[in-house]
Amino acid sequence: MRVVNHRLIRDKDKPVPFEATPNQSGVITPRFLVIHYTAGRSLQSTVGWFKQKQAKASAHLVIGRNGDLVQMVAFNRKAWHAGQSSWNGMDGLNSHSVGIELDNAGELSRTEGGDWRAWFGETYKDKDVLTARHAHDGPGAAASGWHVFTREQLDVLTEAAAALHDKYGFQAVLGHDDIAPRRKRDPGPAFPMDALRARLFGRAADEGEPDEEVCETCGRPLAE
DSSP states (O other), X not given: OEEETTEEEEGGGEEOOBOOOSOEEEEOOOOXXXXXXXXXXXXXXXXXXXXXXXXXXXXXXXXXXXXXXXXXXXXXXXXXXXXXXEETTEEOGGGGEEEEEEOOOOXXXXXXXXXXXXXXXXXXXXXXXXXXXXXXXXXXXXXXXEEOOOHHHHHHHHHHHHHHHHHHOOSEEEEHHHHSTTTOOOSOTTSXXXXXXXXXXXXXXXXXXXXXXXXXXXXXXXXX
């Protein structure tokens, strides 16, 4: 993938499908990449919601669980994905970042039958759920269920993020929970943030250490 005129282009010069959202504003110079989960039913439902003015929210890219991609805002325009946010003394990350939404049900609750339920009623089996405590919860907090990300969407995310980093030279890759920790919990503990940062910025910090075994689905170390 590569970026041309602030649009994401796939192989053979084929642009990623573009569905414009009205929820965008002025010109920006991206300095950060911010990762979100949609907490929604599907790629299509998220794109449809972002196309409505009443949503008052959007993202530059939405990635489906099968690896499908939709771009909704040019990368040099402000998408409304971060809300009230700050990082290292900088407020309003919408003005400084590209936002990517991953189709994912997010944090889940246990049902009486032992499955896991999303806020919108869909249920999931244990094989699709990581049980973990969010890093921002206190030490005594109970673990929650988190919908795992698929290998297809993580592979596409990594490729898109690399193309964006080549173009804009990001200073950091952040989660929504990093820039709005009192309000947001996405992308949560099922997202392999360390692995993505390592792919984009290199592994100098742990060079020479043996590779860890990781979950093939969510990318997290099996020792966790």
